[in-house]
Amino acid sequence: MSAAEDVTPVLHPDGWALLEALPPYDPATALGLGARLREAGAAPATVAAALTQSRLRAAARGKLGGFADHMLFTAEGLEQATRLPVAARHADRFRRAGATRVVDLGCGIGVDAMAVAGMGIAVDAVERDPATAAVATVNLRHLEHAVVHLGDAEAFPDGLPVPRPGTPGGTDAAWVDPARRRDGRRLKDPEQWSPALSWALGLAGTGVGSVGIKAAPGIEHALVAPGGPAAGWSAAWTSVDGDVVEAVLWWGAAAEPGTLRSATVLRTVPGAGGDEQVQEAGTLTDVGLGPAPVGPVGGYLHEPDGAVIRAGLVAHVAEQLGGRLLDPMIAYITTDEPVTSPFARSYAVHAVLPWGLKRLRAYLQTQGVGRVTVKRRGSPVEPEELRRALRLDGDREATVVLTRRGDERIVLVCDPLV
Numbered sequence: 001m002s003a004a005e006d007v008t009p010v011l012h013p014d015g016w017a018l019l020e021a022l023p024p025y026d027p028a029t030a031l032g033l034g035a036r037l038r039e040a041g042a043a044p045a046t047v048a049a050a051l052t053q054s055r056l057r058a059a060a061r062g063k064l065g066g067f068a069d070h071m072l073f074t075a076e077g078l079e080q081a082t083r084l085p086v087a088a089r090h091a092d093r094f095r096r097a098g099a100t101r102v103v104d105l106g107c108g109i110g111v112d113a114m115a116v117a118g119m120g121i122a123v124d125a126v127e128r129d130p131a132t133a134a135v136a137t138v139n140l141r142h143l144e145h146a147v148v149h150l151g152d153a154e155a156f157p158d159g160l161p162v163p164r165p166g167t168p169g170g171t172d173a174a175w176v177d178p179a180r181r182r183d184g185r186r187l188k189d190p191e192q193w194s195p196a197l198s199w200a201l202g203l204a205g206t207g208v209g210s211v212g213i214k215a216a217p218g219i220e221h222a223l224v225a226p227g228g229p230a231a232g233w234s235a236a237w238t239s240v241d242g243d244v245v246e247a248v249l250w251w252g253a254a255a256e257p258g259t260l261r262s263a264t265v266l267r268t269v270p271g272a273g274g275d276e277q278v279q280e281a282g283t284l285t286d287v288g289l290g291p292a293p294v295g296p297v298g299g300y301l302h303e304p305d306g307a308v309i310r311a312g313l314v315a316h317v318a319e320q321l322g323g324r325l326l327d328p329m330i331a332y333i334t335t336d337e338p339v340t341s342p343f344a345r346s347y348a349v350h351a352v353l354p355w356g357l358k359r360l361r362a363y364l365q366t367q368g369v370g371r372v373t374v375k376r377r378g379s380p381v382e383p384e385e386l387r388r389a390l391r392l393d394g395d396r397e398a399t400v401v402l403t404r405r406g407d408e409r410i411v412l413v414c415d416p417l418v
């Protein structure tokens with residue numbers, strides 16, 4: 001941790017006051033501002049910490065909106081934190097499950113805990129890193145019934161000062177968002193996460209009524225399948241504006257009975273007063289469909305949302321659209337009609353060509369296309385290389401989709417369907 005990353009100076013009243021008095025962060029003026037503050041007598045460590053927090057607050061706005069302006073961060077804690085609208089959905093699931101006291105086992109800077117406590121549910125937030133726990137304490141300061149404990153989450157339930165599950169007023173739900181990075185690298189093996197996934201799954205046996213475990217979007221479906229280590233749990237994938245942000249394993253009252261897998265698509269939309277809001281476009285639930293039909297390219301192409309693909313629900317979107325796959329192994333759906341779905345991006349197909357740079361270039365030139373968005377599934381061609389190699393100069397835009405049907409490589413030239 002560098003001196004600037006040390007949050008201690010802003011935990012003191014003079015450091016906090018300096019941070020709160022800073023103008024909105026501007027990287028172009030931050031150095032000069034720092035020099036002026038030091039010349040005016042502020043301690044260098046305090047100035048460094050306040051400017052770092054100011055920069056992190058600005059960086060956090062995308063995840064946390066205006067709340068970021070009243071919070072403290074560690075750089076790592078911000079990177080790992082849940083986006084607030086997604087955290088609000090976790091909290092709402094606990095509310096619907098009837099939870100009254102949630103333990104957050106590895107709370108980081110406290111975003112999930114803030115969302116749960118914001119619903120009026122009591123939270124015990126446990127964090128083992130002292131600086132992160134201090135930051136979480138500041139971030140939860142206005143929320144009644146939220147307490148941060150410095151300690152090892154894996155001591156739950158007996159070794160932590162939290163009300164025992166199964167007792168009156170006891171902890172009735174547990175949330176775990178394990179640390180999934182070490183030394184800046186993502187840890188693929190869930191047993192390397194902290195806490196490890198197998199330990200977190202064991203929370204189902206501690207007497208709580210609901211458990212949620214945030215996991216990587218790439219978790220295996222076999223986990224929740226009958227006979228799998230998380231049989232009886234449901235896995236819920238979520239995307240925000242097309243980015244798959246998480247898969248959460250839910251158990252007990254917080255799980256969807258009988259649902260192994262689901263996909264929720266969230267979108268940012270303009271809200272009141274110029275602010276943005278994140279809204280649910282839809283949730284798709286696994287109803288055990290077989291594989292989607294496969295057939296020829298129609299007039300329309302549909303690219304399923306990443307959450308749908310990760311959840312293995314492409315056949316469900318194909319059925320909803322009345323469509324078919326171009327290839328049984330590739331997640332592109334085609335239809336003859338201009339149908340749309342919240343679970344896919346749709347395009348009108350103008351041409352289907354065998355793959356070949358010269359042929360594609362000639363076609364795009366005849367159409368006056370100068371700018372292309374390149375998408376690919378099942379093609380080795382690098383989109384950036386293709387864009388450069390095309391050397392186009394027309395006025396129109398087009399979406400070029402590189403894919404294949406069996407062994408045949410094809411290119412679809414499309415326009416987004418509005």
Ligand SMILES: C[S@@+](CC[C@H](N)C(=O)[O-])C[C@H]1O[C@@H](n2cnc3c(N)ncnc32)[C@H](O)[C@@H]1O
Nearest residue numbers: 080081082106108110111112128152153177194
């Ligand atoms: C992914 S972050 C949590 C982010 C949090 N959900 C949020 O939205 O702000 C995981 C946190 O768990 C903490 N952690 C990992 N293992 C722990 C353990 N055994 N006991 C307590 N905290 C732990 C890490 O220090 C890290 O801050």
